[in-house]
């Protein structure tokens with residue numbers, strides 16, 4: 342596709358809507374709370390927020406810069422900007438990450454569809470925590486049912502990507518994201534006012550710094566990358582669709598604020614209920630699926646709220662899977678000239694294959710372990726704790742050390758139209774802080790600090 346034909350996001354709000362649609366998803370409402378619960382609450386939250394500001398925002402801006410300057414998919418943009426190097430491999434790595442992320446993400450997305458059906462069937466009313474936990478575990482360890490839902494979800498994603506970037510994503514996000522926000526706020530009110538809910542707020546906001554370890558820091562960083570859709574070319578691909586009139590740094594601030602707000606509010610909706618109902622905050626992936634149905638069961642109009650919530654959660658997941666699939670599709674279509682339809686079909690089949698592995702690893706294949714993890718856990722950990730941070734590191738090095746500084750400044754300022762007072766700080770973060778910070782966090786977890794006697 343030549344530069345001229347390249348589709349652009351329609352309006353300014355369209356850009357924010359699409360990027361926020363990618364960022365806001367299961368990462369905010371499902372993954373963030375359970376990671377927070379497993380890694381000790383407020384201390385995790387503080388490190389997470391620090392990672393979002395210091396690493397996440399500069400890397401998102403860098404991805405937008407690469408995409409908009411390169412005007413191509415994740416690998417193609419690197420090729421355009423650095424024709425002689427091997428930088429494009431960063432983009433290829435992103436395509437690979439995209440498959441692996443999708444490989445567990447579509448499974449959890451499928452769960453949200455099952456929960457719509459349960460909500461419609463009024464299955465949460467009058468159930469106790471133990472019953473709800475049983476329902477979830479029966480469902481998620483089942484062999485067939487989760488796979489049916491996963492396939493339905495994959496089909497929806499493929500259909501929207503097939504219809505094209507612009508029509509699909511922008512419209513759905515603009516309307517549905519504010520609705521999701523409203524429901525989470527309503528849930529938050531109910532949750533906080535449950536008896537004993539205050540303990541949940543304490544867990545969430547009163548840090549216990551003795552809980553910080555290298556594993557906590559690595560997980561918080563991984564979650565920041567995951568939630569903001571960074572480190573694998575997703576925002577490079579979207580950046581290439583952003584037109585030149587857009588003020589990129591504003592878009593970054595807006596998307597980050599929306600994403601962080603929804604994650605924190607989701608945690609406010611979940612933890613007071615967790616403590617009030619005596620659920621273990623370190624439950625893991627099932628946390629949200631056990632806790633929230635419980636809150637709905639205790640809410641006036643809970644029946645309607647539950648349906649709306651799970652519908653919107655599915656849509657939020659859908660706008661994220663669309664962005665992940667788009668990374669793969671843009672790459673194969675532009676780099677190999679394959680037909681869009683064919684790429685969508687084959688990529689979807691490949692993803693479903695990984696999805697089968699992930700889903701079964703929670704049930705009949707729970708004994709199959711690689712590096713001590715089942716497929717679900719492996720795909721999740723490998724992408725968020727290794728591939729995405731390493732991708733982010735390379736993106737930071739590329740923009741900080743390889744690209745021409747003046748060219749970046751021109752890109753950010755729209756050739757002088759926009760203010761770029763933040764530029765020096767941005768350059769410092771992307772040249773030094775991001776590469777050093779990410780390396781240290783990964784090395785620390787690998788135990789290097791022990792090897793050289795720092796601990």
Ligand code: TRP
Nearest residue numbers: 364366367368567568570575661
């Ligand atoms: N950020 C999304 C979420 O929070 C998931 C997602 C979409 C993603 N695109 C991504 C994660 C790219 C990592 C990389 O649910």
